Amino acid sequence: MTININDIYQGLPGLSTTSGKHLFEACIVCLTRQNHNSNGTKLSVYGDKQIDFTLTWDNIFDEQLDRTWADQFYATEHGAVCLAILLALKLTDYTIIEKSARKNGFDYWLGQKEDILFQKKARLEISGIFSGTEKDVNARYKVKVKQTNQSDTLNLTDYIGIVEFSKPIANFGTKK
């Protein structure tokens, strides 16, 4: 199955082109810095489902983009958001993205239809690792599960997406 990363800024419901392009750039920066091929890079996903995707994208990486995205930590977090949203749309029944602001960016919520804001929606908890092992990915996943444990009793559903860029791999699933 193929994921074209360009889709992130091409008409996803709830995500503006401006915002999508920002996430796209971050993702391309991370993948290119890890020497991945824009014509087809395997992304192995495990978690709720085990599935291999082929990532493709327009390679817009150049020196200027490299300079703009100097903060690798910031790029990794935003690049991970990009891939996690695209994975959520492939792996779940959700079709709508909603956003709420937080201190350094946004929380992302998944929904099925444009009903009341944030109700019957699942929050997507995302984290990125630029260069790590499957063990690192799983450890980060566990941290996110702990962080979201308290929401059990209050009906906030959580999906967790941890993306690693060197292989690349992703652990994606509901909080269990």
Add this chain to the structure above:
Amino acid sequence: MNLQDLHIKAISIADEAFIKKFNGKLDDAKLLFKKAFRFEKEAALVAQKKNIGEPTISVLLKSAVSLAINAEEFREGEKLISIALYGDPPFEIAEELRNLLEEIYFQRHLQLKGVTLNPSELQLVIAGRGIGYGMAKSVEVFDRINIFEKITLRTFERKTGKPFREKGNVAKEIKMNFQPYLSVPRAASIAFTIRLGGNYEQLKFSGFENSIEIIDDIVDNISLVNQGDFITLKEKIKDEVYFKNFVGLSKELAPDGKEINLVGLTITRNGKEKNVQFTRMRNDINSSVFIDETELNQNENKRIDIAGRLSAADEDKSNIRLTLDNGVKYSVTVPEGLGDIVKKYWGEQVKISGIEIKNRVVKLLSLDPA
């Protein structure tokens, strides 16, 4: 505009604001955050008035508070947090609102409020779960003060062109002139004034002003670490060993996200306060900053994570020993510049991440308390 429209408008403006902030256009970003805040606040208050239900009300209020903080409208943020917590937010959202409230109070504590700083002084503020109002876990405070002293003395040695001192003591005249002095703590989370050097006239070192230059350098460089701008930091600290040392020490000064959430520095220049909030968590100051990325990739299969008790082995060879709980001993090679950090943990339980270059010989990548 209905609730949905107000929220969509707010988020669309916030999108632009975050991108402006990312591109360093901070004044433009602040104006946009103010605008976004007005729309999101209205959306939140409409949701509350119509009693539209949770989590909508608290999520919108939290979103508005986040925008208020970015717009530096702290009092507005405080009011909205009170409204949200007075309601019935989901536990998780309530916790996030409390964290935002802590951040708003931290902003208040960063202000000097009548305390006068002379140019060779700065205010250090520490806040988080481990810090009460004017009371603190001693280890959290003293560790950071020790680290700050190390940063100061290393900065002085670097700026006077001395090669990095891997061993031995700081020269006596440097210590006399630039050793930090501490005020009594103030209740503001916990805050101290730190003065570089005593009251007597400082010696002049050639090509070098005095404590003011050191303080400005430290504050600017910590700000760069906080922004993740390691490229500019590398341009400012050209010597690789000093660079690694500064990043390593900054990591020790940074909040851990558990006991300490916020560390702040305040100085006054030309009668104006300048604040640096050090909010980047220690885990987000990545070891890859001071490790050769190629070497890391080539040795991916030799990566190892081990935990145990750290002890000194051979200081001359920059080696330390890690004894695991099962008695197995590892020799750990410490890269140049990181000795200051390692020494802090001698005799303590730590987690080490590294590359196993030979059987039970590890090259250190990162070190954290267990």
